Amino acid sequence: MIRKNASPMYGGLFRNILFPFYETRLRGRETLKDLERLERSQWRSENEIRDLSFRRMLAALQFAEQHVPFYRARFAEHGVRAASVKAPEDLLRFPVLTRADLRAHGQDLLAEGFVGRLYASGTGGSTGEPVQFRFDHRTYERRIAAAMRSDGWAGARLGDRELHLWSTVLVSETLAKKAKRSLHEAILRKKMISAFDLSDRRLAALLDEIARYRPQLIVGYASALYHAARYALSDGRALPAPRGIVTSAERLFAHQREAIERAFGAPVFDRYGCRELMLIAAECERHAGKHINMENVFVELLRDGRHALPGEPGEVVVTDLVCRSMPLIRYKNQDVAIAAGAPCACGRGLPMLASVEGRVLDLLVGPDGELLAGEFFPHLIKDQPTIARYQVHQDRRRALTVKLVPGKGFQPETARLIERLVRQHLGERAEICVQIVDEIPLTSGGKHRVTLSEVPVQLGRGRAA
Numbered sequence: 001m002i003r004k005n006a007s008p009m010y011g012g013l014f015r016n017i018l019f020p021f022y023e024t025r026l027r028g029r030e031t032l033k034d035l036e037r038l039e040r041s042q043w044r045s046e047n048e049i050r051d052l053s054f055r056r057m058l059a060a061l062q063f064a065e066q067h068v069p070f071y072r073a074r075f076a077e078h079g080v081r082a083a084s085v086k087a088p089e090d091l092l093r094f095p096v097l098t099r100a101d102l103r104a105h106g107q108d109l110l111a112e113g114f115v116g117r118l119y120a121s122g123t124g125g126s127t128g129e130p131v132q133f134r135f136d137h138r139t140y141e142r143r144i145a146a147a148m149r150s151d152g153w154a155g156a157r158l159g160d161r162e163l164h165l166w167s168t169v170l171v172s173e174t175l176a177k178k179a180k181r182s183l184h185e186a187i188l189r190k191k192m193i194s195a196f197d198l199s200d201r202r203l204a205a206l207l208d209e210i211a212r213y214r215p216q217l218i219v220g221y222a223s224a225l226y227h228a229a230r231y232a233l234s235d236g237r238a239l240p241a242p243r244g245i246v247t248s249a250e251r252l253f254a255h256q257r258e259a260i261e262r263a264f265g266a267p268v269f270d271r272y273g274c275r276e277l278m279l280i281a282a283e284c285e286r287h288a289g290k291h292i293n294m295e296n297v298f299v300e301l302l303r304d305g306r307h308a309l310p311g312e313p314g315e316v317v318v319t320d321l322v323c324r325s326m327p328l329i330r331y332k333n334q335d336v337a338i339a340a341g342a343p344c345a346c347g348r349g350l351p352m353l354a355s356v357e358g359r360v361l362d363l364l365v366g367p368d369g370e371l372l373a374g375e376f377f378p379h380l381i382k383d384q385p386t387i388a389r390y391q392v393h394q395d396r397r398r399a400l401t402v403k404l405v406p407g408k409g410f411q412p413e414t415a416r417l418i419e420r421l422v423r424q425h426l427g428e429r430a431e432i433c434v435q436i437v438d439e440i441p442l443t444s445g446g447k448h449r450v451t452l453s454e455v456p457v458q459l460g461r462g463r464a465a
Helices: 009-026 031-041 046-067 069-077 088-093 099-104 137-153 175-187 200-213 222-235 254-264 376-381 412-426
Strands: 118-122 132-136 162-166 190-194 217-221 244-248 268-274 278-282 290-292 297-303 313-320 331-339 352-359 387-396 399-406 431-436 451-453
Touching (some): 088 297, 137 268, 137 278, 190 200, 222 244, 268 331, 399 412
Parallel strands (some): 162 190, 162 217, 387 451, 399 431
Antiparallel strands (some): 278 290, 290 352, 387 399
């Protein structure tokens, strides 16, 4: 095990000798070469990067049409050919890939004749629709390289101590597999801590571990880090400041960012991705939006059957530009995002997302069909410090169930206040039920869903479907 007081020289030794030997010679990976290419390409002009990404999109389309049974049949069914695509707008004629497609046609999405080891993975099912997918060795290397590049934006360097508050292995492992994983984490100086248990006892132990380990980078679920920050602030804990904190996996709200930065004394760098493709976009040191990982993914934002304009919310449709074993072409991941209208002042040419609004399933609908902004409940609850956690469930248009987990000093009047404030916004016709509960279960992936809605919405019309 690598100790926290290892020599400062270890960082340089790791970057220049140990990691290159471990990653390139022992494991036979090209991750560092991929990282070097990405470090160079990020400084190209936006037009150059868009051209590169679109050319790779065309190559992915052509490959899918020629080598993947599912796409060959689906493209023919829609009367489209890869060769007909001359501009991004032409992509609108092609069908999107859905989670239902992944579940029903997984075998037909594998490329014919692919030779090599495949990794199997799956989503945690936070949308209620868990899916399984596969990817190859080279795809994984390129995705890891993109994550390493964004680690650098957060101030991290190879060899830095990292602490990850993330999902951990739930099933039993063989001793050999556990030893291999532990050795890998020790070599990379990554300490993995489960985000599943957010009890006061576990949060206290987490803060003790941070004080001992003194990580230079902290990575975690947004909600888990926020709860840790709240605990630290209420307990008056003074923690060693890392260079940066990376939040991911869930939408990060402004009050959460402020609390995390105040508790840990370091800037927050928010990331956006999905399990199926890993990193999609990430914040740089300017914190003015998220740079899209355009070398690896092609992102479209759809609104009323067209590409959304900058400033307009659109449903995220993303294509994997590097995977040739099970390519995901125009994959609709059920998220909503807004494209930025201007380049970042940092000088990188990577196009920007102004914001990621969350999942389509997270949008709530008012009694008359109006959509509620994603910030509505976080903004409402943030000023109620005696509420430990909450969740809003909507199973029909006029009905909302608000579940509250009481914290220290909670009074029944707080629940009545929440009901009054919600009713002021939604009107007297809304059916509002506030429930006091002991706990709100996390998803199987360790995430906290703020909203659970079963009411379909139609983006672009501002109404329920």
